[in-house]
Amino acid sequence: MSRATVSRVVNGSPKVSPEIVAVVTAAIERLNYVPNRAARSLASRQTQAVALIVPEDITRFFGDPYFAAVVQGITQRLDESEYILNLLVASSDPTHKTMRYLRSGNLDGALVVSHHTRDKFLADVEAMIPLVFGGRPANDTGPNTYYVDVDNIAGAETGTQHLLDLGRTRLGSITGPIDMPAGIDRFTGFQLTLARAGLEADAVEHADFTALSAAAAMRRLLERRPDLDGLFVASDLMATGALAVLREQGYLVPDDIAIVAFDDSPAAIGASVPLTTISQPSAEMGFAMADMLLRLLAGETDVPHRNIMPTRLIQRDSA
Amino acid sequence: MSRATVSRVVNGSPKVSPEIVAVVTAAIERLNYVPNRAARSLASRQTQAVALIVPEDITRFFGDPYFAAVVQGITQRLDESEYILNLLVASSDPTHKTMRYLRSGNLDGALVVSHHTRDKFLADVEAMIPLVFGGRPANDTGPNTYYVDVDNIAGAETGTQHLLDLGRTRLGSITGPIDMPAGIDRFTGFQLTLARAGLEADAVEHADFTALSAAAAMRRLLERRPDLDGLFVASDLMATGALAVLREQGYLVPDDIAIVAFDDSPAAIGASVPLTTISQPSAEMGFAMADMLLRLLAGETDVPHRNIMPTRLIQRDSA
């Protein structure tokens, strides 16, 4: 039997007689044969590997339960495929090594989460291999741009409106970083809603999606506006930071200050005051990202460029 | 110029004349040449890739800041090398795909974190490629077993003793899972210390290193022993879960119940009551793991099989 035939069996070619398939399969089983990936990649020009690019400090990445859910969704989809996942923790100034790896033809495609406007190296990557973003990319222009996201503006509007509906009138916000679309959009939703209500959106402090930065922001906010009665925070994790400061300063939540957060991650339930929050389907988003990439890799031509998933208000105790 | 010479330059062979090196380097730069990894692996029988095997639910893995620190240390060391990291999230029953990947010669070595006694597939992996464990492996027998750990027993003894020194006499413990060495050892340290003091170690509940499981354990404990005055919890994350229940039930920490935790992760500082905890150098441990593996891959023969790092008591507010 020629090795060409064996190769056909291994790759499930339809044009092999059933008997031969049986014999080869048995032999493979018996010999415990596993094809060498390097040889395979070399010959087929495919690697069966995709990367998860995280242009972020790893502590921050791991620290936010939102990412845990996204990665969970990604691995879940990938588990159904033959692709494996490479973790590339690349700061905004990716190491020489990372870029080399990206261009050494070692990846069929890549997923990007938590990217900032400053991450311009991603444009180069996009030119090399299919890329799918988690969250609208900072520069949503290219014809090769694919992403999964939620309507952050609408979500923030819903959250802010909920505060208004509760009768709160002195609203503030702790935003995400203004160099990330998710940070900007949620802030925009807050502003839009306040503008519609004829209110001033000036009780605002920026943070960077960490609990620590949010705590600092909360302190600054309280100093300027000790009479706040409502707060929209751009993520659950940040809300936990804000909550800690509020308790420390004797504010009661939701009595004194009502809080609406964003994500509906485990942090929302685990918070000292269970958080009313805008839910986004994080795991499903990860799943959808991987699915989109896989379709691209399969050569499908009708893959939609964006997949905007729904958000909804989850009411708990904080507002 | 022959391609052999180019290969030598690329691989930094010492036996190439400086002028040629210069010329080739310049050409590489100009042409933006990056060697093809697959071809390289095929010829050299090396992949320059190592895996991080996580035999754990991904949510749990991401949820614990301890792992964030370990991974941070790992990537930090790997960044100095030419190796890249593959993330293999393999439950205790690894998928066929995962095992295939492991045996397809695609990895030069692997790092393992958070493993349980039930993860017997790791023995097979260890027979194939160098393996370094984060935490003493469940079956520390093989001549190929390498790991980085802290002395969990001693750490737990220090923590428990601190509670005793505070004058607390009705001590309880929320342990880690008893199918993980870290869970077992910290529990042992607690028992040993109590035995030395002539105290009964029966106010104990097992949990699984998550905040949620610890909250449940705390409830069970309080039901049985409402008069507890000291608590040793096997991780910071679990302590936050316990803290929530204690507050909910009106206990004051540390007044009513003093708590000593373990890890000294960001969760310790961020807790509603900053935690007195046993610090372990998590990031350094990750760094040491990667370093150990790299030395093994470099063919060093005198690599010590175990690297036990120090713990120390960090006093904050909870005890």
Next chain:
DNA sequence: TTGTAAGCGTTATCAA
């Protein structure tokens, strides 16, 4: 120090 040439383990093309 440099070049020649033989692999490395597959897939893919082309005949048969």
Next chain:
DNA sequence: TTGATAACGCTTACAA
């Protein structure tokens, strides 16, 4: 449907 045989892009003896 099957089998030769040529790539795939690099490393590495071995020669020169």
